[in-house]
Amino acid sequence: QVQLVESGGGLVQAGGSLRLSCAASGRTFSSYAMGWFRQAPGKEREVVARISRSGGRTYYADSVQGRFTSSRDNAKNTVYLQMNSLKPEDTAVYYCAADLSGVEGRFRGPYDYWGQGTQVTVSS
Numbered sequence: 001q002v003q004l005v006e007s008g009g010g011l012v013q014a015g016g017s018l019r020l021s022c023a024a025s026g027r028t029f030s031s032y033a034m035g036w037f038r039q040a041p042g043k044e045r046e047v048v049a050r051i052s053r054s055g056g057r058t059y060y061a062d063s064v065q066g067r068f069t070s071s072r073d074n075a076k077n078t079v080y081l082q083m084n085s086l087k088p089e090d091t092a093v094y095y096c097a098a099d100l101s102g103v104e105g106r107f108r109g110p111y112d113y114w115g116q117g118t119q120v121t122v123s124s
Contacts (some may be wrong), residue, residue, distance in 0.1 A: 009118030
């Protein structure tokens with residue numbers, strides 16, 4: 001069992017930055033890859049980023065490439081999503097997710113555990 005808790009969401013103006021955190025507990029954090037997803041009202045959930053178990057490999061959706069950066073601190077059992085140059089279309093609930101499969105590179109998953117989400121709102 002893995003528990004995931006996101007934090008760091010909020011309201012920001014276009015062009016601004018936010019850093020999301022996702023704290024994990026329950027299993028050895030360095031043993032699983034992590035993903036970030038988002039879901040805007042009326043839209044399907046989409047994958048935003050993925051980071052490997054060691055943090056050495058990251059993958060991003062085209063829509064956020066160059067603006068978002070995922071990192072992790074395995075000593076703190078935490079994964080981060082640094083979001084820069086935010087746009088109104090980035091407005092969504094953001095979720096972190098854990099992939100316990102041990103298979104690298106599964107950008108879209110499937111993922112085994114999910115956090116409760118944190119709201120990010122970008123005003124124009």
